[in-house]
Amino acid sequence: MTSIFAELTQLPRPTSEISSAGESWAVNQAPTAKGEKKPTDNSLWAMFRPAVSLGDGRHTPQNVSLTSFLLGIGLGVGFLWTWSALCAVVIPEETKPGFSQALLRLGPFLLFLSQFHYLEYLITSLYNPKALGFDTFTFTMDANYIYLKMMSIILIEFLVEAYFVPEIKMGRWNWLAGLTLMITGQAIRTLAMATTQRNFNHYVATEKDPDHVLVTHGIYR
Known part of the structure; x- marks a missing residue:
């Protein structure tokens, strides 16, 4: 039971979260290897980007x-x-x-x-x-x-x-x-x-x- 709990605590956090300093948003940021820095999109469009496209003619x-x-x-x-x-x-x-x-x-x-x-x-x-x-x-x-x-x-x-x-x-x-x-x-x-x-x-x-x-x-x- 202890080993299962330890594995759960090491799972990646949700894809959208705010940094501890409250400086920027990480939008759809995938987990990276230790020591590797992944660029984040901090633009306003990235914060409000819809999950699907509008006006593309698809039946959605x-x-x-x-x-x-x-x-x-x-x-x-x-x-x-x-x-x-x-x-x-x-x-x-x-x-x-x-x-x-x-x-x-x-x-x-x-x-x-x-x-x-x-x-x-x-x-x-x-x-x-x-x-x-x-x-x-x-x-x-x-x-x-x-x-x-x-x-x-x-x-x-x-x-x-x-x-x-x-x-x-x-x-x-x-x-x-x-x-x-x-x-x-x-x-x-x-x-x-x-x-x-x-x-x-x-x-x-x-x-x-x-x-x-x-x-x-x-x-x-």
Whole structure:
């Protein structure tokens, strides 16, 4: 028993500890041979360096949490922006349209874009978790940055039109019609994913999966 206790007392200390003089931190310092000095990283980054990488495209809880957090910000900002746009709809039509008023119409785009990406992951996790991956958010960047290019073109087109011809963005009824179509489209897609459940994923199949069945109920009736 005494020999076991002696061996335990000679085990290396935890990897992160402060020196007796309180001068510096030893971060992830491995035990070294007697008399050998191992350099320590005393930088501020070393003290707070995370154990995993963020934003590397891997399907990790950290990346999912960060992405959901950013989409939540987009949802909140988009909702407030959309509410301001709805209030602006009641402006009399004789009011001269301007760039700032036309810019309010961008709010629903941010709102429904954030909602779409979030619901893609959420609904898949609820009804088909085996097909879940980080690309389930559906905006994973590919080698050609197609998604980023597409969104950039959409934004540039909107800003150019809002600046030079803001009146085309100020139509009351066509704006409300577009808002209704976005709500209806998102509701139909979410209902379809919930109905197909394990028979739906985000990949194009070239061969029939043995577990795949034809859905003929619900919205597909």
